[in-house]
Amino acid sequence: MAEQRVATIEDVAREAGVSRQTVSNVVNRPGIVKEATRRKVLVAIEELGYAPNAVARRLRQRRSSTIGVKLDAYSGGISGVVLDRFVHALTEHASSRGLRVLVYAARTLADELGYINGLADGGEVDAIILTGTALGDPRAERLRERGMPFAAFGRPWGAGDADHPWVDIDGAAGTRAATEHLLARAGEHVAFLGWPPDSGTGDDRERGWRAAMGDRAAPRLATLDGVNEGRRLVRELLERGETPVDGIVCASDALAIGAHLAAVRAGRPDLQIVGFDNTAAAEAIGISSVEQLPERVAEGILELLMGSEGTEIRRGPAPQTAGLLVEPRLIVR
């Protein structure tokens, strides 16, 4: 049945008639051990079903080969999927690079700072990944103090993009592509439905629309996120009928769905609308959307932390403080 005591490196050494260290070498640096010895040891390992104790190794090496990621609260809205896909992709890429992923949740900033301390001092993780960082983020500050490597999913808006290592989605490129698509396919009156100013992400997405529109004029609507909000604004816009509208680029799928519902209700079911995030909801309804590709972000983050090839996290404060922008992809439906 179950082996009560799992085999240790010592057991293998005895069985194979060699020393601990030789067994260790067979496992970690097979190149430096003589072929005959290596085979002997491998047989013993197989025999005893030995697997190295990761905890002991970590203690000795003072490295955990683990990264910590915060899970943000499930907000219930349409978004949030992006982050989940990110975590998932990160886990897959991390596995293939020999890293483990430890997730944690924290309700308050104080909790999170405490948790970060524990992870850092306890030697639990070699690096931490933050999401949604702002300029002068206290978490980033704390991590820097502790000398713990970290990177963020999201730009530290306003920091001249170089406050700490980050990877983000190029929202402007996404809305620009969406706008150009509608300009080519629907007509030149492409409106923008976004959020109130000063939200970083929102401004970025609006920027892409503006860039693509150039001198053309079209309404720019702003409201809080949400299906009902989007529906209301677009209903008013269409009922007013002052300006022609050939298409609408939206800052989120929630807004896009609202816009779509309003358009259908107003008798314009084929009004071209593009959302942002490419959520299941947009797919189900058949609305075009900008897909964020959080998988790329995950790759990028690991690259910042580990270099493009390595399997180890760089020690000390990250030398590279630059950021990396991932270009999203327009999904046309």
Add this chain to the structure above:
Amino acid sequence: MAEQRVATIEDVAREAGVSRQTVSNVVNRPGIVKEATRRKVLVAIEELGYAPNAVARRLRQRRSSTIGVKLDAYSGGISGVVLDRFVHALTEHASSRGLRVLVYAARTLADELGYINGLADGGEVDAIILTGTALGDPRAERLRERGMPFAAFGRPWGAGDADHPWVDIDGAAGTRAATEHLLARAGEHVAFLGWPPDSGTGDDRERGWRAAMGDRAAPRLATLDGVNEGRRLVRELLERGETPVDGIVCASDALAIGAHLAAVRAGRPDLQIVGFDNTAAAEAIGISSVEQLPERVAEGILELLMGSEGTEIRRGPAPQTAGLLVEPRLIVR
């Protein structure tokens, strides 16, 4: 800035003029140490910014206070948002019980078995949580052999519900509630739109509908999951018009959305439809749905593994092989 070497228990002991063990006691069993000593040590801890090294503790205690959870890829089974919410809730509850959560991804069964071995032997985790287990699941088998505690989100269908510890959503209770709701609100012709037989989860959900319908007759449609599939079947049903339809209970939100789109197209936009999973898509469109409450599942799983109060995972094979059903909640829109 950064303290190059983090303080160890030895440093604290020296600073406070006591022995290692006393410091350890202050941290872990404050009750047994004299008040004056305790204060002295706490001052030293504060002074040096000491935090215990979790890795060393784990090695000595031969316990990791960590549970492993597999992240499924996005498709099939307990998919998407439900699983993400589950992982999130699990993380929160685990934190409050002093556990960490390690996530892993595996593309193939062989990969997963290998990973499980590593986690188990390496002492990385004290327990593992599986999702989507079947009768005689090789992963469960392996874990039992290894003597590693585990529990599953999902029933081992067909095992008489007692193959290993599990927690699951009571799908039948959900569809029953949905059906009763429609019977009371829409009329007595409540159809069911589900999946082909023998899918465990699907049969369960159909069972709830049957139970609520009793002797009443109504169409039962089955197809693969997906918006387009649902739309097609419902369009055909409504076009045929042989039987009156007052409402439709669906086995998934994807099917429900398809049904809704077909109903709108067929000129019956107010046909009552209930989905399953309460996804953001259903919420956005305004379709009622059965909400799975994965948070409760997370609680239940921890309870199976740790008992209702403890902060430690039970050693050895779980004594309790029973399962636990969580009743879902109908969200009416």
Add this chain to the structure above:
DNA sequence: CGAGGTGATTTGAACGATCAAATTTTAACG
């Protein structure tokens, strides 16, 4: 044949904490 070098293997210490047992201090009581 012995010095020197290279490659393979072994030995002892260390990583930082907790366990178990031993020791010291304090309290209680006749």
Add this chain to the structure above:
DNA sequence: CGTTAAAATTTGATCGTTCAAATCACCTCG
């Protein structure tokens, strides 16, 4: 005040591995 029990604290060993240095085996060459 002395004896004894209980409480508080310390000591030595240990968890399983890898690092760094030491040793051993073997080969080459003058």
